[in-house]
Amino acid sequence: MIPLHRAPRLGYANGTPNPKVRVMGCAGIVLAVVHPDGIDRRLSPLFTVPEFGERAGGGGKRSTGFGKRGSGGQSMNVQVEGIVLRGVDYGETHRIVTLLTPEIGKVGAMARGAKRPQSRLRALVQPLVRGTFSLAYRGQGMAIIRQGQWLEGYRAIQEDLWKHAYAGYAAELVDRFVEEATPNPGVYEFFRQWLEALAAGKDAEILTRLFELHVCEWAGVRPLLDRCAGCGAAVGYARMFDLSGGGPLCDRCLDLRRGIPIRPQTCAVMRALQSVPVNRLGDIRVGPDTRRELADLLGAYLEHHTGARLRGREYIRRLREYAWPGPLDGAGGDLV
Ligand SMILES: [Zn+2]
Incomplete structure (x- = not known):
């Protein structure tokens, strides 16, 4: 995410100026306001941002709906088109993939159960597959691929x-x-x-x-x-x-x-x-x-x-x- 500029006059969290607040976004689209202690997701109805910064795989997401708060932290669902760059097996049945997407760039996501023969995600999370991915975020965790649609496999x-x-x-x-x-x-x-x-x-x-x-x-x-x-x-x-x-x-x-x-x-x-x-x-x-x-x-x-x-x-x-x-x-x- 590209920091567009520092905005000391914006004090989204509590209405007071905060020199550490940064506005994040690209191409003139403000995606989020980043606070030292979190991210204000109320800025835009089109874009919501689960978590930013140092954690791998975080980023601004084009939201398909508004996030809701669960007992374990904030959660939200987003839908993106993407191409699988690589994947590694995780545990006996899961797979972690790295996706390249237009809106959120490179992002890591887990496909639970994708190694099972009957899994609908199995074909979707192979390297170099292009598809649409419904990602679910919960708290600070890695995105979970809930479902998706296979678009192209470059046979x-x-x-x-x-x-x-x-x-x-x-x-x-x-x-x-x-x-x-x-x-x-x-x-x-x-x-x-x-x-x-x-x-x-x-x-x-x-x-x-x-x-x-x-x-x-x-x-x-x-x-x-x-x-x-x-x-x-x-x-x-x-x-x-x-x-x-x-x-x-x-x-x-x-x-x-x-x-x-x-x-x-x-x-x-x-x-x-x-x-x-x-x-x-x-x-x-x-x-x-x-x-x-x-x-x-x-x-x-x-x-x-x-x-x-x-x-x-x-x-x-x-x-x-x-x-x-x-x-x-x-x-x-x-x-x-
Ligand atoms: Zn020369």
Whole structure:
């Protein structure tokens, strides 16, 4: 949740000024007023917020009704669309999932009994399933998935080893780099369109490079690809890339800064991918050598700037290492 501003004159709890009160929301929509000792849920009839702050999985929720107070604290029900990023078993029959939603961002929720064969939640809480979820909050506890509707399972992704590997990697990136309980409809829509493009048979590797470039933006480390990372001069044909500086090096800076050798095509493809919307991505003819370099460079770039060890990237590398028939095979010569 994005703190819009501090509002010292607002004293919602008792009508007196409180310098610790913060107004929370996004895109001009105030979702909640956060007090040091709780959250005022009366601010908006459209949005209610069960709990904020440091606890994982909390956040503003689009309410389907007004919350009611129970003996164990406040409770409320909300309904959201979401995509399951990952899930872990909990106990013998339960499952805890991480959802990406437009209104409340990333959120954790428990599906009680979802491992039972007859459970209606069983299909809904599988990774990469898109659906609607009725979430129930009670007090400070994690959201409980009461019921939901399965909308899409991206069967073409689930049934293809490589597509599934790339989609799993993308879900890992979302899980790592999207903040919890922060409304971000743009990220949700991008991920949904990305999954549709992957399922529709678009080039999985190129889609993944496009995804990584978007993640760089979310993480605040968007590479600047037309300027030298050392001196800022315009760079046409880049032959070196400076990971720390976040861009290519010009000929004058080659000896002054540490860079890794790249092919000019690699930088050109990244420039193109930075500017194309995922739903407009056409067929980009990229040869195997440039593909490998793109994968190595962007993975190293993300890990360098975020410190994250990306398991999905390692899994894809192993798949390739064991010569599993993959998207590189039969790609012919280097085309770009
Ligand atoms: Zn330079």
